[in-house]
Amino acid sequence: MICVFIEIRDGKIKKSSLETLAEARRRADELGWPAAAVLAGSGVEKFAPELFPHGASKVYVIDDPSLEHYAPQACAAALAEMTAMASPKAIFFAASALGRDLAPRLAARLGVGLASDCTGLSVRDGKLLYTRPVYAGKALLTLEANGSPAMATLRPNVFPLLSEPAAAQGEIASVPVQIDPASVKARVIEKVSEDGAEIDVSEADIIVAGGRGLKGPENFTLLKELAALLPKAAVGASRSAVDSGWIGHQHQVGQTGKTVSPNLYMAFGVSGAIQHLAGMSSSKYIVAVNKDPEAPIFRVADYGIVGDLFEVIPALKAALIKLFSDS
Amino acid sequence: MNISVLVKRVPDTESRIRIRQDAPGIIEDGLNFVISPYDEYAMEEALRIREARGGLVRAVSIGREDASTVLKKCLAMGADEAVLVRDDLPETYDGLRTARIVARAVEKKFPDADLLLFGRQSVGADNAQVPGMTAELLGWPHVGVVTKIEWGDGEATAFREIEGALEKVRFSLPAVLSAQKGLNEPRYETLKGIMAAKKKPIPVITLEELELTAEDLAPSITAVELSAPSVRKAGTILEGDPVEAARRLVEILHGEAKVF
Numbered sequence: 001m002i003c004v005f006i007e008i009r010d011g012k013i014k015k016s017s018l019e020t021l022a023e024a025r026r027r028a029d030e031l032g033w034p035a036a037a038v039l040a041g042s043g044v045e046k047f048a049p050e051l052f053p054h055g056a057s058k059v060y061v062i063d064d065p066s067l068e069h070y071a072p073q074a075c076a077a078a079l080a081e082m083t084a085m086a087s088p089k090a091i092f093f094a095a096s097a098l099g100r101d102l103a104p105r106l107a108a109r110l111g112v113g114l115a116s117d118c119t120g121l122s123v124r125d126g127k128l129l130y131t132r133p134v135y136a137g138k139a140l141l142t143l144e145a146n147g148s149p150a151m152a153t154l155r156p157n158v159f160p161l162l163s164e165p166a167a168a169q170g171e172i173a174s175v176p177v178q179i180d181p182a183s184v185k186a187r188v189i190e191k192v193s194e195d196g197a198e199i200d201v202s203e204a205d206i207i208v209a210g211g212r213g214l215k216g217p218e219n220f221t222l223l224k225e226l227a228a229l230l231p232k233a234a235v236g237a238s239r240s241a242v243d244s245g246w247i248g249h250q251h252q253v254g255q256t257g258k259t260v261s262p263n264l265y266m267a268f269g270v271s272g273a274i275q276h277l278a279g280m281s282s283s284k285y286i287v288a289v290n291k292d293p294e295a296p297i298f299r300v301a302d303y304g305i306v307g308d309l310f311e312v313i314p315a316l317k318a319a320l321i322k323l324f325s326d327s
Numbered sequence: 328m329n330i331s332v333l334v335k336r337v338p339d340t341e342s343r344i345r346i347r348q349d350a351p352g353i354i355e356d357g358l359n360f361v362i363s364p365y366d367e368y369a370m371e372e373a374l375r376i377r378e379a380r381g382g383l384v385r386a387v388s389i390g391r392e393d394a395s396t397v398l399k400k401c402l403a404m405g406a407d408e409a410v411l412v413r414d415d416l417p418e419t420y421d422g423l424r425t426a427r428i429v430a431r432a433v434e435k436k437f438p439d440a441d442l443l444l445f446g447r448q449s450v451g452a453d454n455a456q457v458p459g460m461t462a463e464l465l466g467w468p469h470v471g472v473v474t475k476i477e478w479g480d481g482e483a484t485a486f487r488e489i490e491g492a493l494e495k496v497r498f499s500l501p502a503v504l505s506a507q508k509g510l511n512e513p514r515y516e517t518l519k520g521i522m523a524a525k526k527k528p529i530p531v532i533t534l535e536e537l538e539l540t541a542e543d544l545a546p547s548i549t550a551v552e553l554s555a556p557s558v559r560k561a562g563t564i565l566e567g568d569p570v571e572a573a574r575r576l577v578e579i580l581h582g583e584a585k586v587f
Contacts (some may be wrong), residue, residue, distance in 0.1 A: 009490075029452045070494075076463065097489035101471050103390035104422065104459030113423050113547025116454045129551060133406075134420065134453055138344040141420055142552040148543070186468030186498035193492045198488035206586065210440075212428065231587055242508075249508045250488060255340045255450055256508060258362045264586040281559055285584050287576065302562035303579060305572045323577055 002028045003060070003088040003149075004052060005079065007098050013047055016094035016156035016203065018054045023057030023121060023159040024092050025166060030123045035087065040078055048172045053165035060091035061087060062175045070098065076105040077327070078177040083110060085175060088149050089205045091130060095153035096202075096293045103153050112147035119158045119261070119282065136255035137277040156203055158282075188201060199234040203255060206264045209236030209253055210246075211276075213269015213290060213309055217246035222313050223268065229320045236260070236280075238270045254279035266282050268309045272297030289313075328382040328500075330373040332406070332440045333429060333458075334366040336390060336397045337451040337455045350419055351550035352537035362397040365446025368506035371513040372476070373444050385437065389414050389428050395529050402524035410436070412532045417490035420452045423547040431537045433465060433551045445505040455505075462490065462503035469503040469535045470496045474510050 002024040007014045013122035028035040037056035039047055039190045042061070048059040050113055060079045067244045076184055079102075083091065089108070095117040107114040120131035121139075127144060130152050134141045145151070167214040173206055208223045208230070220235065227233040253260050255275035265283035270276060272288070272295055280286070281300050288301035337407055338344065338358045345354040362370075373384045385396040388394040388400030398409035412432050445460075448455035452544075455471070462469030474493065475486040483500065486493045488507055512539050534544065565572040 062365060072459075073463075073468065097472065097487075097494075100455050101459060101469075101487075104426075104456035105463045105469070106527075107423060107456070107547075108426060108460035108463035111423075111547075114424070114454075114456050114460075115420060115548065116456055132453075133556070135338065135342075135344050135353075135451055136340070136453060136555070139346060140554050140556050141351065141456070141550060142554070143420065144549045144551050146547055146549055182356060183466075186502070188472055188494045189497050190495040191489075191492055192495055197528065200492045203490055250510070264580065264584070274343065275486055281556070285560075285580070285586055287580070296358070298564070299561050300559040302584075303576055304564045305576065306423070307569050307572065311569035312573055314569045316577065318570075319574045319577040323523075323581055 001034045001036055001086065001088045002090045002092060003038050003086065004056070005091065005093045005099065006037050006039050006047070007094060007096060008039070008044060008047060013050055014094060014096060016096050017158045018161055019156065020092050020094045021051065021055045022162045023154060025162060027121050027123060028072050029129060031126065031128070034058065036086070036088070038062065038079065038082060039146040040067055040075055045104045045172065049169070052167050052170040055162055055166045057063070057167060057168060058171045060173050060175050064179060066176055066179045066181060066184070069188050071184045072102055072105050072181045073186065074184045075102055076109050077179055079106050079185065080109045081177045081266070082175045083149060088093060090152070093153045094134070095155045099153045103151060107151045110149065112149060112151055113145050115143045115152040116147070117155050118152050119155050123154070133259060136202050136259055136275065137282060138278050153250055155261060157205070199232060201234045201236045201251060201260050202258050204232055204234035206230045206233035206266070207236040207253065207260060207262045208233060208266045208268065209238065209270055210241055210268050211238035211270030212240050213248065215239060220247050225324055226313055226317055229317060229324070267297050268302070268313065270297050271295045272300070328376060328380050328441045329385070329439045330376060330382060330444055331385045331387050331433065331437050331440045332366070332373045332401065332444045333372050334370065334386055334388050334397050334401060335361045335449045336424045337393045337449050340364065340450055344523065346553050346555055349405050351553040353553070360396065362392070362400050363446050363449040363451070365448060365450070365506055365508065367513040368508060368510045369444040369446050370401050370404055371511045371572045372506055374514070375511060376442070376478070381555065382441070385410060387432065389425055391415050397475045398485045398529050399524045400516060402527050403520040403527050404514060409529050410526070410532060411529055411538070412534070414534060418452065419546060420454065420550055421458035421546050421548050422454045423460055424544060426464055428534065428537065428539065429457065430464035431539055431543070432532060435537055436532060441500050445503065447505045447507045458503050458505040465503070467501050467503055468498040469505070470498055471505040473502065473504050474507050476504065476520070516581060540578045
C-alpha cells in the first residue's frame, strides 16, 4: 500500500495533495498495491469522501484535538502510530511547505530515507524509483529506498490529477493515537499574510517574472497587473531583482530561490543567468521578452520577443483583455 | 546561548555540472566550491544572536578534509571555533545518514548547544531534510525556512515561510532552526578575521569517536543514476512591432499551447 498524507489548508484539501494521491494511485496500480490517504487534524473526517474520486481506496483518519494547529512533533508521532498499524510500503507527501517540514521528521522517527521534491516516479523490477532534480535542476538524480516504508515528497504542479475519477466511495478507518502534549515543543500560533492573498510561485500555473530589465521596484506593478489578468498567476523575480530590493525574496526563482514548474513561465527583462535557468527550465512553456537578442534566456524560450518590455507588456495586457472579453 | 551552525561545502551556484560516467555523482575537478548560500544566513544569525545575548558560536561541517575551507570562512566571519566531523564518503544525497552523524555529534561533543542553526537546504543535494531529521533524532523542536526570530524571556518565536504567507511558530530551547534568505544580510569576512582564521586550528572528530554503528551509517537511500536533464531548445522569435508580436503571442498561448 502507498499512503498519501493529505494536507488541509484554510479549510480545503490542497491541490498538491491530490496530485500526490493521483500519482500514488498510478504507481500502486502498476505494482498491484492499494493506495490510501491519511487525514490528520481535528474534525477532518468530513474531507474523506472527496478523496475517493482522486484515487484513495481507503482513508485513514487521525482525529485528535492536539492536532488542530500544526505541531510537527505531534503530527509525526501520530503518523508513526498510523504507520505501525497500517504497515504501508510507501508514504508520500506533497513537497509543500508543510510536507517538506513534516516528512523529514517522520522519516527520522521511522528510521528510513526520504526522497525530497521528486518530479518523476517509476517502477523497475517491482521497485519504486524516485527521480528528483539536484543542483537546482542542473542534474537529475534517481534514487531507490533501502528501508521500509519508502518515503518521498512530490513537487507540486508536476503530477497530473487522475484523468477519470476513481471510485466514488471507499473505506474510512479511524486511527486512535496517543499524543503526549509534553513532547510538543513547537507550535504554529498564527498565520501572517504577507501582501494580500497572493499565489505563491511554487503553486502557480503561470509565472510572470521580472529581472534587471524592469529597471526599478515600481515597475513590478506592471507584472502584478499582468498576473491579475491571467488565471492562477504569480509574480516571480530573478535574483538580481530581489538582491536590488525591488521585490521580496519569496518571489525569487532560481538556485537560491524557488525551483518552479508552471505551465507557463513568462520572463520579462530577465537575462537568464545559469542559476535562474536551472530554477525554471522545467516549466512547460517559456516565453522571454528582452531587448538583448543575445540574452541566454532566449536559448530556453519556446517563444521570444526581442523588444522593449515597457512596450510589450501594455500590448500583452490589451491583447489579453480583448481575448477574455471576446470569449 | 551556545549555537552550533552546520555548514556544507557545495559547488558554486554559477558552476556548470558535469556528470560522472562511472558512478552516480558529479565531476569535482575544475569546480569552484563555496559555503552553501543558505548556511551563510545561518552563520550570520548566530553571530548576531551572540552579539545580542552572549554565548559561543561553533561552526561544524560534516565531510572530507576539504570542507575545512568553508569552516575557515566561518572563522573569518567571526565564529569562535570550528570543528570538522570527518566523513570521507562523496556526496550520498542521504539526509538521514547525515542527520544521524549530526545528532550524535551534538549528543557526544556539543552537549552545551542550545541552538542548532542550518541553512534551509544545501544548494547541491537540495534535500531540505537534515535539519528536521536531526531535530527529530534529538527530540528537539525544529522550525524551518525561517525569515525572522524573536527572542523573549523563556520563549522564542520564529517566522517561517509557507506558500504566500508566514507562519509564526513558538518554540522552546534547545531547538533546531533553518535559515531562509531574508533572515539577514551576511557580513563579509574582514582581513583581520581571515588572518586570524588561518592560524586557528580546526579539530577533527572521527565517526569512530562518535561511536556510530554500521547500522547508523548504512545508507537509507541509494543513488541509482545521475543524469543530465533534457536540454531545452530555442524556439520561435515572434517578429513585428510590439503590438503585433504581443497579439500573436496571446493567440499562440491561448489557441495552440492552451495555457490560458
